[in-house]
Amino acid sequence: MRALRRSWLLGMGFACILGAAAVTHAQTRSGADRPGSILMFPKVVRTASRDTIIQITNTGNSINWVHCFYLSAPDGSGYCGATDFELVLTRQQPTQWRVSQGRRVDPSDSFGDPGAGFDPGLIPPVPPGFQGALVCVEVDSNGNPFGQNRLKGEVTVLDDSNGDVAKYNAFAVAALGQGQDNPLNLNDTEYETCPGQLTLNFSPRGSRDPVVEALGNASLNSFISTNLTMLSCNLDLQAGVRSNGTVSFIVYDEFESPFSGSFPYQCWSTIDLGNTPQTTGQFRSVLLPGGAINTIFAQARLTPSGTGLVAVVESAHADQAGVVGTAASNLHTSGSAVGTVRLP
Amino acid sequence: MMRFEHGEVGMTSRRISKVIALAVLGGVAWAGVAGAQKVSSEEAAGYLVFPKVVVDVSGDLSDGIPKDTVIRITNTSGNPSTVHCFYVDGTPRCTIGAGLDGDGACETNEDCDVGGICTLASCQAINFDLNLTANQPVGWRASEGVVTTGFCVGGTSPGFPCSQNSDCAGLGATCKAQDIGRVPPLAPGVFLGELKCVQVVGTGTDPNLPVNRNDLVGNASIYRVNSSVVDVQTYNAVGVQAVASDGATRNDTTLVLGGNSREYAGCPAQLVVDHFFDNADLSTAREVTSDITLVPCSERLEVDDNPAVHTLQFVVFNEFEQRMSASTRLRCFRETQLSRLDRRPGQESFSVFNVAVQGTLAGQTVIRPVPTGNGDPGNGILAVVEEFHRNPNNVVRSAAFNVHLRGDKAQPDTVAY
Structure with a gap:
């Protein structure tokens, strides 16, 4: 019996070692070139000549609920205001919108129109002169944080006065489990940390x-x-x-x-x-x-x-x-x- | 069967428990260390890949606007670093005829003489070395390379390359010595290819042996400039981190990326690209197309005149969640408009990458190298994407971005030089 227990213990030990070896191939996931659970778009602008297109994609094979916040910190205001909206992305669904226009829920959009495709939800436009950021968080159907690490995003900043264009990737913070609560702790326990x-x-x-x-x-x-x-x-x-x-x-x-x-x-x-x-x-x-x-x-x-x-x-x-x-x-x-x- | 007294058994069990605990802790610690290494476009690494470098200062390519690339490499370490680099020539060239630049460069068969074919010709590598001091950033125009030994100080052109004071413009300008090495110029003519750089030991009988360090970051800016156009796009080099960062020198010039005997992090199993479908109208005055540049993770630099051909599979999703697929082949370098991955020039509107087929503006494409399983070199790939926005007056502006990386290939890749 004891020998059996020792064998079991040894077996468990080796299994743990093998398991550890197997995860040597796992990689830290936060960054601008990997999907994650919190998307951070540091620069979103709508000025007289510049506008921004946001792209967000659900890279997973199941539906994904997303809670997003436009964030701005007007000079002298003393606060950091947020306007929120919600998205629902079907499996593998990409979506996009121009921040000056937002996106309506309109199933009659024509083939090739900016609103064509499954509308992910009502997205409000940002006001003229907006300069700020966009933060999007994976949530469950009840709106509670739910880490699946399936979101990725890109930003295209357009200058309609001269046709210029600039593009960057959203920074994605990976969740380290699925039982997140509010507030979201980016501490390598609930979510991975941010860059130091x-x-x-x-x-x-x-x-x-x-x-x-x-x-x-x-x-x-x-x-x-x-x-x-x-x-x-x-x-x-x-x-x-x-x-x-x-x-x-x-x-x-x-x-x-x-x-x-x-x-x-x-x-x-x-x-x-x-x-x-x-x-x-x-x-x-x-x-x-x-x-x-x-x-x-x-x-x-x-x-x-x-x-x-x-x-x-x-x-x-x-x-x-x-x-x-x-x-x-x-x-x-x-x-x-x-x-x-x-x-x- | 051996029998133990009670105390002895307890002791043995405790010992076994300790061994197991240590093994588990060791395993976890090992996992924590080794698992932290990755292929990334935003972390310092020991091996850098710039998937696209283009030089065409005469504007011979189709849009007629001169192009050049500025390469930047930075040593993030407080110690000096030596870097061994390779330009890999992926310029398509005519089998017959002088092509666009007199040296055979071409875009289509029409650029060649009668009977000639425009094809990817050489995949040849040109190597050079850089010597970076602690924390030193360096940069150069790919067309000009680095053929000087210092930088101007003062005057009206500070920072421009020089070898003597007379090379510098303006009153009081001097040339201050700072020799980073020699980089071959890629002009005159057309160059389209990639740049790969390895952090090496830099001293001893074989100074090009790789070292276990992760100190390099880099990015590239591709310019389209003439007297009335300034169009700049920037992307980050893809960094492949060495698994160990103890500074030790390795004993051969073959880098193993991924797999069980990995020396560097493994290339991604998949690339994920968010893009607008080709010919989508982002507004009444802005039509967009995208070019993708694909390069292999495995390469035998300078010694392979017949690189392996890889098959790539593309799975494309539109905003209706509809799925389509395509496939193509990659030898050592492939730069093409998305709609030409699966269709010939002139047939772009029939491509799965085209808005005329998909009907929505945005798409997601997952790119997967198809495993061969026949012992060939690994089939990992890396990529960068460029977006071209065209207005009704045919003015084009562009932006580049890094693609997303997913997973870690089971099959290793090797880079030999």
Whole structure:
């Protein structure tokens, strides 16, 4: 009997080891290139010339309920307001909408129209001048958080004045089980954590663009600028309490010279790097007053205090006539930092 | 049968329990360490893949607008890093005729002389090395490469490459030494292909041996620029992390990606692409098409004049949850409009990737390499997608984005150089 028990114990042990070995192939899932349970779209804009198309896809083989929040933090308002709506995505269903128009529930949409397809629900439009973020959470049919890690998303930012387009992937936070509660804890127990550090490859503000100089209309008058948009992983979507923090950064140019500093961030923040008092010296080319960076290529390591942060960067490349091309990209990430998302 | 006294049995059981507990803990710890490594477009890694690099500074390709690519690679470590890189030439070239650039580059058979076929010709790799100091970011135009030994300081062109002070423009400009190595220029002519970079030891009798480090991040910006157009798109290089990050030097130049003997994380089992269907109207003034660039995870760089051909399966879903499929083949590089994956040029409106077939704007495509199971090199793939927005005046603007990755292939991939 005892021998049997020992065999059983040994068997269990080996099974555990094999099980552990089997999960060596498992990968951390949070990020901008894997599906997850919380989608964070840091940059959504509707201005006079710019608009945004959101794409969200259910990559799973069963129906998925999604609770979404447009988030904005108007300057001087002191709060971080949210407008919510709900989506229902059938298995493997992709959907999309233009934020200026939202999406109606209209089964009579014609073949090829923007509203064609199963309408996922009534999606409100955002008002003119909107700048903010979109956060979407997998829930069950009763609206309770329910992690299935089946959501992925993309954002297309359009400029209808010149036809320009920029695109980035939503950051997806993976759930680590299916029994989540409110608030959502991004702590590697309920959900995976957010990045603890962001790495940005960029060109200092005011740098000459080597390609525009060589192939375009420039004559040493091209101009590169970079906009960074950040979304905190500490969000109170119930009370709209505005979270605050500080991002400390260190910038290295191609001579390996370091420049450091910090700037504040809130629940949602956008900053033209090199064009604010806190970033002038470190993110600005020597070609501009106060600039310190002597090279065209640089990297910045951004470390938020206290809570995690996700971000997207958009670079603008202008020739001397003011013709501009923009490109968006996701930042590189490392480390981990906790966050909390409180739902209404 | 051996018999034990009570105490002895208890002791043995405790010992066994301890062994099991340690084994389980060890196993879990091992899983925690090894499982953390992944293929990703946003984390530092020891092996970088830039799926698309394009150079066409004369504008020989169809839209006539010059193209160039800026490559950026950053060492995120506080220690120096050496990087061994390969451009893999995936430019289609004519079997007969000088093609568009005088060197045979072509887009269709019509670009070739009579009887000539436009086909993927060489898949040849060109290698070079970079020496990065601690935390150093570097960048270069793929057309020009790096053939200088410093960067301008001061004047009106700070940061531009130089070898002597006279290379720099403006009053007081000097050339400050900073030698990162030599990168071959890809111009003149047309180049369409990929870039692969491995973090290597950089010293000793074989400086190109890989090291167990994950310090590199990179991205690429593809430009379409002329006197009236500035169109820029950026994507992140796909990073393949080394399983161990102890800094040790490995003993051969074959990287094993995934599988039971993995040295690097395994390539994804599937790619998931959200896209607009080709020729969808996003507004009255904006029609969209998408190009996908596919590259294999397994490659015998510099030594393979006949790369393996892989079959890829595409499963496409529209906003009605309707499912369609297609398949295609991949040799060492494939860049094509989505609607031309399953249809010939001129027949795009019959493609499962076209709005004329699907009827909705957005789609989801799952791409899966079909396992061969015959001992061939692994069939993992990586990709990047570009979106082209065209207005009624035929002005085109574009954006690139990284695709989503799902799963981890059971079959390993190998990269040999």
